[in-house]
Amino acid sequence: EFPVDENWGAGAYVTAMLYRPMDVDLGQNPARAVGVDWLQTDTGAREIGIRMELPDIADPRSTLAVPIELDGLAPGEPARVTLAAVDVGILNLTGFKPPAPEEWYYGQRNLGVEIRDLYGRLINGLQGTRGRIRSGGGESGLTMNGAPRTEAPVALFSGIVPADNEGRAEVTFDIPAFNGTLQLMAVAWSADKVGHGSVDLVVRDPVVLTASLPRFLAPGDQSRLWLEVDNVSGPAGTWSLDVDIDGPVTATPDRINEFELDSGARHAVAVPLSADLVGNATVTLALSHENGLELAHSYDLRVRPAQPPVTRRSVQTLAADTGELTITPDLVADLVPGSSMVTLAARRGLLVDVPGLLGELDRYPYGCAEQITSRALPLVYLNDVAKDLGMAVDEDLKQRIDEAIVRVVQRQSSNGSFGLWRAGGDDLWLDAYVSDFLTRAGEAGHTVPARAFGQALDRLENQLAYNNQTSGAGDDVAYALYVLARNRRASIGDLRYFADAKLEEFTTPLARAQLGAALSLYGEGERATRAFRAAVSELQNDQSEDPGWREDYGSDLRDSAATLTLAAESRTANVALPALARVVERERIEKRYTSTQENAWMLLAANALNSDDADIVASIDGASHRGRLLRRLTDEMVRAGPLTIANEGERDFQAVVTVTGVPTVAQPAASNGLTITRSTHTLQGEPVASDVVGQNERLVVVLRITEKEARRARLLVEDYLPAGFEIDNPRLVAGGETGNLAWLGQTSAPEHVEFRDDRFAAAFERSGGEAETLTLAYVVRAVTPGRYVHPPAVVEDMYGRDYNARTALGKVEIAGPEPR
Structure with missing residues (x-):
């Protein structure tokens, strides 16, 4: 028997050791045995129970009041509580468990044991296998990076809220437009007590509207927005759906009609979409019933360029008193609207386009x-x-x-x-x-x-x-x-x-x-x-x-x-x-x-020599300017009309204008020291000759990069997906791990690989020993029906970018059921 007192804290370990006589023949049984058990003390008097009163179902776009009652407190004992409400889907990604401070403070402790004797040496080490130390885990071998979310994640937090003398508190949350399950997680504490509680809350509209969009689009793409209307508990009758889009995407309105929907029934409709320009669009869906009930939900949809941007740089000297420079819309006339940026730097010292270089580093x-260092330094x-x-x-x-x-x-x-x-x-x-x-x-x-x-x-x-x-x-x-x-x-x-x-x-x-x-x-x-x-x-x-x-x-x-x-x-x-x-x-x-x-x-x-520009005197569209002259003009600003910069000082200065944007004309394939090819195959290895694939079909994309001659290089390979496709299995197909894709043969192992929502990327460090052909492969799935631009695959040396290659722009179609 052991007397238990406060010094035990959360508990104590009991250990027992058994030694066998060495003159007894027991074969390979150990000469020593150790038993360990944890004795947990009763900590109930130091724990706080938490109860939350919640409705069975909460409405989106509403204010939720959560009454909280704390049990186990003495009358008038001060206590505090925090409450978090998080989408269960987010928590499930990592298996997140609600924070439980009582387990931290009162839970079983790790046991540190050190035994000093010779019995451990009696085990025959020749009959075992040498142990291996596992290392790594600081970073995954694969990196998954996503495009901007179509919906904002729901993660709400109250901060610290004091409880009243009766151990009660109330927290209010403004619930956004969200349909799903929230997990409410509360943590409470006082001077010598802690506790936690959690409960799930279903949040949904009486009529649930679910939209399936492509993760992104490119100018010229034709896709569709798939809408499913589920009348869970709403009224039966006539419903109408309105799609409003703010941004460079248009919907075909004549496809959206009124429809009849009984209680408990579902209805689906496909809305054709087309992308016109580069930019971000907001898609707002408004569902209304004939009795006046209205529901609305918004999604974000990005329209990205279909090919890499080009950069043009020009330098002009502005003579004292008379020199002028005019930035006109002609500078961006051959670039895709919404994709261009014009920067101006007027310098007397070092002629460096500061805004242009900052923008280029920012976009990398x-x-x-x-x-990382070069962008931040x-x-x-x-x-x-x-x-x-x-x-x-x-x-x-x-x-x-x-x-x-x-x-x-x-x-x-x-x-x-x-x-x-x-x-x-x-x-x-x-x-x-x-x-x-x-x-x-x-x-x-x-x-x-x-x-x-x-x-x-x-x-x-x-x-x-x-x-x-x-x-x-x-x-x-x-x-x-x-x-x-x-x-x-x-x-x-x-x-x-x-x-x-x-x-x-x-x-x-x-x-x-x-x-x-x-x-x-x-x-x-x-x-x-x-x-x-x-x-x-x-x-x-x-x-x-x-x-x-x-x-x-x-x-x-x-x-x-x-x-x-x-x-x-x-x-x-x-x-x-x-x-x-x-x-x-x-x-x-x-x-x-x-x-x-x-x-x-x-x-x-440029920063170190910045003082050389202090005496620049100029005018910008007639407005006086003195000192450093740097400008960053958006596509909209440039297309709005000309901008004139005049030198009104007594000394000459130079101006550098940098134009960056995506060409309206498709760039042809190019090869500068490298070549790159892209081919598409079925999972069985058969080449896909047609530009039309079926919805949900899985394909293998194979990239081959060939060095024309041996050269040391740090290569970066980028293959941008067409809209409507998603990488199906985020795993590089490496040699010895091809499984059912054995027809690929030996593939190359990169230094780094990333699978993003809109691209596949891999980095190689080439030794320059022999010219080789690098082979990469990954699996994609055709998800959203439509006709899409297929961006080029690109390879370049990150630190000698004249060493590069790219494929030509292409087109691809995903065939699916016709919209009704």
Whole structure:
């Protein structure tokens, strides 16, 4: 017997051990046995019971009052309660259970056991199998990302509500237009008691209207909206349905008629839809009865471009007093209405299209560690610029930077390194780049997790202790030294040594500039100037062709922009910034496509030289303007009429205009160092020759990317689905896992793969050993009948985007029952 007192808390473990004599022959039975059992104490006096009075059925678009009664409280005992109401469908996705604080505080504890004896060694280890440690789980191998939801998810929360002296409280919720089941979850607590309660509540209209829409459309698509009307408890009689659409989608009204519907009966109707322009549409369904009863429900439907956008860039000098530039609707005449954006940047210093580059980074849809960092890094300094351009409110931009910090930290492994697509990696340059972003974000006032940041800096120090070789490269060593110097953790002796004895061994201009910036942070002006001038000389005299691949994700344009940024930030170094700015402009002119690295560092360079634009004097459609001139014009603004910018100052300045949009004419197939083909097959491997497929038919899409010659590259493959199709099985068909799709043969394993509502995407890192053909496959299902544009499949090197290929635009039809 054991006396139970308050010191037991939630309970205690009882353990018993049995040892057998070693002189008794019991075969392979263990020499020792251990028994463990948990003794739970009675915690009923410290638990709060919760009762909620709810109707059997609640109406959508109404106010729900939930009376809550708390049991187990002493008279007048203060208590508080929270209440959440969440769609059960959301909770079922993850198997979410209602929060139960009494289980946390009073539940069974984990038992920590350590037994010190020799009996464990008596087991014959030769007869067992060696254990395997399971690792991973921080990120799924597949990434599912969805298009914007057609309906807003229902997740309501009351906040903290105090109970009265009798243990009662009331919470009210405004229920949206929702048909389904809500789970109401309450948590209550007092000074020494806790409890929880949950109950399901059915929410529905007397007549339930269910709409099935395609997840998205493209201009030129013809689809349908399938409506089902279920008269659960409404009146019988004549009903009429009205479909109102706000946005670039139209419905055929003559298909919508009055219909008779008895109580308990159902009625279905298909409404033809067609998409005209790019944009977002709101579909509102209004159901009314002859007695005056009205019900309404709204859905969101996105119309996305049918092919990738193109970008055009032009530069014009505006002479002092007389120079003019006019932006006319002709600039976007050959682009799909609603898809275009025109940006203007007038500069006297570095000619960089700040709003255009911010927009391009903002639109980039993928997120390896480098890309997440490159999107967020310029916003640390250009928050006010982005806000002025209407890209987001200030708080949203701050949140975007904070979210980027969280996302890159999620890619960090226990040793402090950062992986490109998932936690874990061995890329010192990437470690330094992410650490640079975290450093700058912390300096700007953002919250950076101290432990993760400390581990990142420790990682740089440890890597430099074992790897300080600069011969033939050194770009990662120089960057690590710069980041450590910015955090006052670099060795000044090491910096002086590299500057005096190893400077010429750093083969990239940026590495020399980073060494110079590190020296400048320690007040070594002479050595810093020498390192920067070595970097500038390399940039100015480099006549070699850009190799297209570098371990540090870079290019000549990235190096020149980053060198300019560091030189402008370094106060003790004496560098001719105008000459360096001309190098950046020269490299930019030679580039048709730019990478996230190049865009990020050009923005930082423009920010560092921002003061050069302070004396610009201009007029915009007659309105005076002084200082920095940046504009971001929507498609609607450009098509509304011309916009004239005139130079009214005493000095010339240059203006760069960037036009981005989707062409109205289909782009042909293209091949630049790569080729890509797309074919469709039945599940048995038979080619699908027709452009017409049946509703609910499952197909296998096969992509083949062929390298014309061996080349190192970081490839990104994108295959946009036609509207009406959905990826059926979000699983890459990899070699050895083809199952019933064995006819595919060996398929390629990518570094990263994503299955989204509107596309399939995969990333590869090519070694450059031999030219190969990469094969990818995934399964789709034809869901919504209609005639759809089939967007092209695209492949490109993410950091050398001139290395690319795409298929031609196509058409496809899903055959289904005719609308009635």
